[in-house]
Amino acid sequence: MEERFFDFVERWCSLYKPMQHAPGERSKNKRFFLTDTYMGMADFMTQIQPQKSPCVVMESNQEGALGDGIDHPNYTIYFMVRAERMNDGHAAMLAKLEAKKHLQKFVAYIRQKQQEEDPMLSHLSIDDTLPYQTIGPMYNGWYGVMLQLTDAQQYANCLNPDDYITVEEADNDAME
Numbered sequence: 240m241e242e243r244f245f246d247f248v249e250r251w252c253s254l255y256k257p258m259q260h261a262p263g264e265r266s267k268n269k270r271f272f273l274t275d276t277y278m279g280m281a282d283f284m285t286q287i288q289p290q291k292s293p294c295v296v297m298e299s300n301q302e303g304a305l306g307d308g309i310d311h312p313n314y315t316i317y318f319m320v321r322a323e324r325m326n327d328g329h330a331a332m333l334a335k336l337e338a339k340k341h342l343q344k345f346v347a348y349i350r351q352k353q354q355e356e357d358p359m360l361s362h363l364s365i366d367d368t369l370p371y372q373t374i375g376p377m378y379n380g381w382y383g384v385m386l387q388l389t390d391a392q393q394y395a396n397c398l399n400p401d402d403y404i405t406v407e408e409a410d411n412d413a414m415e
Contacts (some may be wrong), residue, residue, distance in 0.1 A: 243359055244314055244390070245273060245297055251348055252295050257341065261294075270294040280317065292321035292381075293341050303389075310392045317374065318342045319383035335373045336381040342371060342384045344378040362391040 252260035260270035270291060274280045280296055287294065296317040303312040309381040318341040322334040346369060353360050366386070375382030404412075 245299070245362075246361055248295060248297055248314075248316060248345075251345060255341075255344065256294055256406060257346075273299050275283075277281045277315075280377070285317070286380045287319075287381070288353065292319070293337065294319050295341075295345075296383075305394075308393055308395075310389050310390075312392065314388045314390070316345075316388070318345070318386070318388050319377075319381050322376070322380040322382055325380045331376060331380075331382055331404045334380070335375065338373070338384040339371070342386055347387075351392070364389045364391065375390050389405050 249260065249262060249271040252258045253262065258270040259268060260266075262271070263269070263390070268291075270293070272283065272294065274283045274296055275300060280298070282396050283296065294315040297320055300317040301309060301312050301314070305311070318338045320334040320338045320341070322330040324330040346365065349360060349363065349365055351362070353365065369386065369388075372385045373382065377383075
């Protein structure tokens with residue numbers, strides 16, 4: 240699911256009327272973006288045109304935890320809105336409230352898809368309460384809400400001898 244969850248988020252951005260994201264690097268209505276980290280996002284936001292508000296930015300770097308055959312990756316997603324006026328506390332608050340509205344719509348969409356038993360979302364942890372955090376300002380008056388979701392994916396927890404060379408082969412390679 241890891242490779243596919245960002246596809247799910249991008250697809251939601253395409254279906255969600257306030258964004259109507261059009262995929263593709265040269266798209267005129269690109270509203271979904273991937274970035275490595277939060278620090279990279281701050282620089283990234285300087286390049287997004289104001290008319291791209293609202294938009295979604297997702298981190299490609301991940302934190303997570305490995306258990307006994309279960310991988311628990313965390314996904315970090317930002318719902319971003321540009322304030323209508325710079326240096327205006329009221330406009331900033333309205334942008335954050337709008338971003339939170341988009342976040343709520345996204346979570347409702349995930350819950351609906353889980354009820355429909357979408358196999359991609361079956362192990363995604365959507366509890367009764369999901370913590371979020373407002374962020375901003377970022378360059379050019381962007382504000383948003385950050386959400387982290389945790390998944391539970393099975394992985395092969397068995398040693399596969401085909402993945403390794405023998406000790407003798409490794410020793411011979413080291414002597415050459």
